[in-house]
């Protein structure tokens with residue numbers, strides 16, 4: 384067995400995250416493309432085991448911030464740290480669920496899921512076994528030999544989920560992961576995601592433009608201002624008990640109250656953004 | 662059923678063309694000095710096939726083609742991937758590449774003969790200059806067209822530079838490179854034949870030029886026919902190779918709605 388495989392705790396052992404310990408620290412981060420300043424002076428911490436959701440108008444810089452955390456983009460100013468370690472590039476201990484199809488089309492579902500372990504030097508037999516487990520976990524046992532083009536949109540998302548989570552990363556980043564799915568598939572996958580997350584309770588940063596999804600899944604919802612020069616304008620604790628069922632929780636009175644409050648904050652930004660980009 | 666009918670129509674066409682041609686020559690309507698009778702061409706081909714000396718010519722042309730093809734493709738893929746990854750180098754070298762590619766390759770043949778002699782390698786060199794650019798431009802394009810999200814995903818999953826090359830860039834460029842492999846087989850043959858035609862002592866191009874020297878039109882046509890069959894065989898081998906290499910491309914009807 385490899386070093387990495389040994390350092391990964393088995394699923395049955397309950398992980399006890401310490402919410403006081405910041406897992407992601409975004410400190411004074413400004414992101415720019417040439418002269419265009421997308422986000423400015425963003426400060427945001429995500430505690431260990433916290434499920435943070437980020438909402439904001441289209442084009443305000445949500446993906447840009449996430450890419451900075453992933454090490455895909457460098458901040459023009461400020462720093463991003465994961466578990467106290469400054470992010471300087473890709474290859475850190477994170478999992479990233481992209482909005483678009485991000486599977487390697489020339490690899491089968493199984494080969495795709497294995498990738499993270501392969502790049503970390505885990506042996507072939509070991510990574511194959513783990514990848515089979517993960518495919519079963521996301522409900523795709525029997526599909527391991529399929530290429531991405533031979534899978535439906537929902538199935539591809541499941542493979543992506545297994546691919547991002549197989550290394551049991553300290554931080555999970557998600558960029559509108561379910562936005563392309565129909566509403567029923569979306570509900571199913573949101574529940575599955577919550578169940579998977581509950582096992583391990585890693586820190587999560589999830590971007591969404593769907594406020595219901597943000598509240599139903601998150602421990603905390605952060606609102607970003609309309610771009611350019613976007614920043615964090617509000618933060619709401621979601622004090623709904625877990626485990627949750629995303630379809631049922633929408634009928635909860637506390638959920639509706641939160642929805643009204645957050646929407647009051649978000650609405651102005653959406654209208655501003657709409658007026659600017661009309 | 663359709664397939665069988667199509668085959669029958671193809672056969673009928675073949676009979677019609679060559680039958681008409683043969684008839685035209687026997688009836689004195691077509692001058693056999695310019696258009697020798699198909700049967701004479703066939704006779705010449707058969708005469709070659711039963712003559713062991715003929716296979717020396719075939720094997721020499723084949724060696725030149727394969728060598729030119731393999732060397733040109735390897736250089737083209739290497740240079741194409743390199744310049745596809747490094748935009749700056751590509752920008753700097755761009756005018757040089759364009760100029761080199763603008764040179765009609767035929768005029769290089771005498772230079773290669775001067776440098777490399779009348780033997781095999783001057784023909785290989787000519788074939789390489791033709792094959793290289795086709796593969797080069799395709800490989801470069803293939804690398805540049807890599808889906809940025811797939812690339813980001815592989816990087817986030819922990820791929821280093823060599824892993825990216827192996828698992829992302831090469832496979833992404835593979836279908837582009839493979840499509841160029843088909844085109845460049847033809848170019849490799851052209852390079853070898855022109856080289857032989859312009860100065861050599863063996864090969865199919867030499868046979869054609871010999872026949873031409875003797876005003877033997879049947880020999881020229883026979884040479885052309887043999888060449889066409891030669892390219893068709895290489896092409897069908899590539900078909901098999903391509904299907905083996907790119908298993909991941911969706912077959913028609915397999916793509917979910």
Ligand SMILES: Nc1ncnc2c1ncn2[C@@H]1O[C@H](COP(=O)(O)OP(=O)(O)O)[C@@H](O)[C@H]1O
Pocket residue numbers: 416419421439440441442443444445446447448610
């Ligand atoms: N590579 C890029 N070059 C230039 N501008 C970009 C680039 N990526 C994003 N932007 C701009 O930055 C802003 C934020 O983009 P993004 O983070 O994708 O928004 P969101 O994810 O919130 O919809 C947008 O105005 C977008 O046009």
Ligand SMILES: [Mg+2]
Pocket residue numbers: 445446447558
């Ligand atoms: Mg986005």
